[in-house]
Amino acid sequence: MNVNRGPHGFGPASTNAKSPPELAPLDELEIDVGVFTRLLRRRYLAILALAGLMTLAALPSILSLKSMFSASTQIMILPPAEQSLLGTEHEVSLSQEVQRIASRENLDVVIDRLGLSDVPEFNPAHREPSWLARQFPTLRRVDMPGEAGSNRDAVVESVSAARAVYQVAGTPVVEVRFSSEDPALAAAGANTTIEVYREHRNAKFQERMKSALSWLTDRRAASAALYEQAQQEADTFQATHEVSTAGGPDAASVILTSLTEQQTDLQARRSSVLEALAAVATEEPSELGGRSPEATELQGLRRQFETKRNRLNELTATYGSEYPAVVTLSNEVESLRDEINSRIAVREEALTLRLEALDREMERLDLRVDEAKGKAADESSKVAELTTLQDRAGELMDEVKGLDEQIDMLSASMSANAVEVETLVPATVPRWPITRGKRFYLMMTFAVCLAGAVTIVGLWDLINDRVRTVQQIKTAGSLLQVGMVPVARRRTLKSLHQIIRNGTDSFFADEVRNALRAMEADADGPIRSLMVTSAGRGEGASTLSRALALTLEADGRKTFIVQCDAGAKARQFGIGLRGSDHARVGAYKPVAKLAPDTGLSYIMCDRPGTGFFPNDDETLAIKRYAELAGAVVIFDAPAVLARSSGRLPSGLGDRTLLVMRWNSVPRKTADMVVARLDSSDGERLFVIMNAVNYRKHALYGVPDAASFRALAPLSTT
Template sequence: MDAGRGSKQAECMSNTPSMPVLSFGDRRRSTPDAQGAGDVSPWDLLRGIWARKELVGLCFGGFMALAFLWLATVTPTYTVETRILLSPRTGEISSFDTQNQPAPPDAETLQSEIQLLTSRPLLTRLVTDLHLDRDAEFNPSLRDGAKAQILSLIGVRGSAPDEADIADNLLGQLNVFQKGSSRVIAIDFTSTSAETSARVANRLAELYIAQQIEQKVAVNREATKWLGQQIEQLRQKVQTSEAAVEAFRSESGLFLTNGSTVPQQQLTDINSQLTLAQAARAEAEAKLQNARSLIASGNSVNSAAAVLQSPLIQNLRQQEVALRAQIAQMSETLLPSHPKMMEAQANLADLDRQIEKEVNKIIQGLENEARVAAARVASLRQSLIQLQAHMGTLNQDEVQLRALERDASTNRSLLESFLKRYEEANARAEADASAANARIVSRAQEPSSPTFPKTGAVLTLATVAGLLLSLIISFLLEAFSSGFRTAEQVERATGMPFLGLIPELETGPRASPANNLMREPFGLYAESIRGLQGSVLTARIGDRRAKTLLMVSAHMDEGKTSTAASLARVLAMGGYRTILIDADMRAPSVHLALGMPPQAGLAELLTGQANFGHVIRQDYGSYAHVMQAGGALPNPTAALASAQMAWVLKALEQTYDYVIIDSPAAMAAGDAMVLAKMTDLTILVVRWASTNRRVVARVLKMLSAASGRRVGVLLTRVNLRRYRRYSDTVIEEYPARPARAA
């Protein structure tokens, strides 16, 4: 087979992923794709997720299986709600005398009522009322568990929980809270039984209202009893205080007459009498003084008012006037010596003497009247002085009396207030005894379907969550995957030419890749090697064809040796003189890939222990020649970097068309860097979806530092079934050719 046939075979491999026919002698690095300059592009991530659709389906199926298993094993629960509306507190004795309307319950009151609803006494009463201690849901001792059965077999019985413990278990399934900012309290209860959940929630609300009524009745009863005791004590106090007032009044003589005490009334009367007596004395003295003044002045006293007002004097004056008129009339006819005249004059003189005598009596009467008036005034003033002296003592008694009266009045007012309050309490307590400060506005109804789990919602959530989780897992695996999967990834990340794909084959001595090449010359593996052959054949170093080829990998077990052996056989089958050199003196494996026994080789040639004729052998399956690694050397790297190695390669280039060198792993030894400097071509073998991209970049940097020539990248051990999911390129296999007739 000649070079033309090799080119034809290269064209047949055009079905494989794109392999750029670039000159290896071109020292420029390809520019990464502008849209995928990073290690992983979004499109690669999407294709990677699609490539893991089995994993996505498996994760999704597992998640849904867990969801169905959970739905099948979980115990359904029923949650119901009873609502209670709190009203302003009424019917309390302490608020009977309050005129204002009762204030609505505030936030603190609502929270207090919530605490009362969840208090242990009320829950314990609920447990007793509904016989929840006989329900295994709330009484763990009634549950038939493995632990209980084992303890029962060995004769150990657990202590039965009391009502308080059952109430605690009940509290764990109870939720009491305020509905928004309203005065409504919601009672939510969750149970495995729809009937039990409704019964517990409604009965708890009923017991709460009944407890309110009982507490109100008890408070009213205690308050009424207390008021009765206080009223009885106040009655005794009022009686005692009023008796003390009357006893002190009798003892002190402070009896009331017309709104005042007797001494006060006496003092008022004496003051009044003294005023009148002083006025009478002044009048009498004035009359007496007037009469005396008339006498002292020589005037007739007859002009005095007291004289003029005397009836006797007035009668005598009338007689005098009549007698003088008679004398005047007789004097016209009779002489003064006439006996009638003299008798009339004698009568007149007698009248004057009587008048004078009466006037003197009147003056004496005025004097006596003045003396009596003065004596009365003196007597009254003396009585007043004595009574005023006595009133000093009486005032102190009156102060004490007023204090006693105030105590009696206070006790009487308090007694009247308590009596009024007592009557109102009795009247309103009877009316409000059965009225609570809360009422049920919504009773719990027995639910027809469980509130947990919601099968539809759970399945929907499980479907969405399972799908998202599966996609996330696949995305993370793809995002954090370390290997290359497509030619685009290789070229974008490394900037080096992509040389092709080598499919993965079964492992084993009889199923080695080099043997598969001979057994199936038109199989996918053989065509892939021919594709690599095409890249090698078209590689140029300046104006000449490349002749020396270095096969290197980052790690061991990446398919480097089997690929080198297969390429050597393909080139030899194409008519090219080809030699395969095993330069891995630490772990030689070329003889294993070709099924040859270990023999002397490169080590002996470099040390001068053998010549070319002793170390070059022909491959059993092709016309290719093989130079094994030979024995171990103390410093393989120095031996490979020696001038003797360069001379060996020069000599082989003169004899063979292609010299293929299988080097050690680049991350295990520095031999690859030494050999890269001596060869025309370097092919970096990268295991598909396995070798870390950072490691590949590190190896490329090392090889570039050793040699300025470009390095081609070859993906080996490719899983074709999975590869089709990552790339649009379809790898087709030629149909088997029929055998020729004999």
């Protein structure tokens, strides 16, 4: 199949070829929606291989997995009925009971009762060594951390991980779940956990009750001894001080009361005397004075005095003061006044004496009252002290009675349980495992490994900095990509002769031909001399130089190939040119020798001391020789970075073609090579990508990916 295409491998080729258009700049940070799909399509073999290797590494662990069974029992924890009858019922804290069920003490009992220390599932010391440990004995210590019976903590940790105790949300139900590789052991583990909890809980309760009863008994004996001591002190005090706390007042209080009454009576009498003394001189006698004979007689004299004085005033007003009757009556009035005053003085003196007597008696009575008060106060303090002693004894008696009641209550509760454990759903032997089969884990492992492989390959592809198109070279400058040569099925000289002249690989031949046309169109003239080089060896520069020569020969243009590369790959193209057949260039007499099997003419650079690279005089002689012969010179130059070359391969031709193997040259290397070649004057630099895989190239999402995607199926035919 012979398809004539444009300079980039697609579109019709034109005899008047012009410079191909520049490709759109490639933004490597741009991510489209198809980047993941393209990654899978171009790297699926690597992804599958890497995922397979990782899955294979995890296969021993997957095959060693065993099925796990789980059994659960549900219980309800209630206060015992005896507490309700005794009136001591208290609310059960389910959170605390859950902690008691899951305690280390209960767990140790379950382990010993079920013999879990001898079960390999829970004791690492009884497990068979893994395949890895058998292959590497040094890992056996890591795989088997202890001997049997010496790693109790490891057994406890394994059993604790297999057991779960929790309260069912929103209910007073507690569930115990136990997981094991043995279904019967799973059911036994759950049921035994409840049995051990019930026994241990009641045993602890009985132990606390006995301890409390012993403490109360000792406390009761101590309180009884204190009561007897307090009662004895009260009795001794009462007998010593003859104090009674019986009903009624004591003798001191009775005397004090009597004296107080006398004192009150005496104060009343004194007040009466004071009142009578104050009323003696008044016209109206006091009530007390009115009851005495003296007061009555004095009152009669005053009435007489008043009567006669009134009569005197009348007579004086009628007859005058000189009237004999008036004088007589006036004398009588004066006489009565004197007698009244005399009697008042006598009365006042008598009352004063009486008041003094009462005051003396009041003083004596006050002394007796004070003495009685002292005796009464002393008697009251003794009574108060006796009362205090008796109250203390009473309090101790009440304490002894309260302790007796508590002892009776504890004695009655000794036969009761701490809590009532009602089993709602006992654990039964499970029929189906809770874990999935090995096939499921194998599939999940492969899926995880596949995701990991995609990530690894994606990261590797992301950091891959190898050149696939000229837009990836930062120092390109005026660099022009003239072709994307696909992978040829055969690259020997005979095969190239068949490819170019017979069209056995149309895509390869068309790309070489289009590259020539692109270089001639860009330089506005036919090629007279062309240097073909590469970044490093193995890029295909010698192969493409022969392909270009064969293409020019096929178009009727004579071509000389100057063999400047010392590589074994380059020298194998010099078929039939050995020994004396080599042209001697050192004497400035270049001679082209014809290869008999391909018809290509070679000028070999094999001058001793200069290697394979011609100097400036030799290069000028070769160009003149070719110009006289009307031939195109193609210099097959060594790689730019080849250490065997003594000088930079530049300045040999008017055009330089840099051959880069697709997805092989790192970008930094390509930048350095292009910078070196682009620094020479008078040359036009072109790049051709060699050994391009169209299908994979299209999967990198480059701007011209659609064209390569369409050509990928055709390039393999």
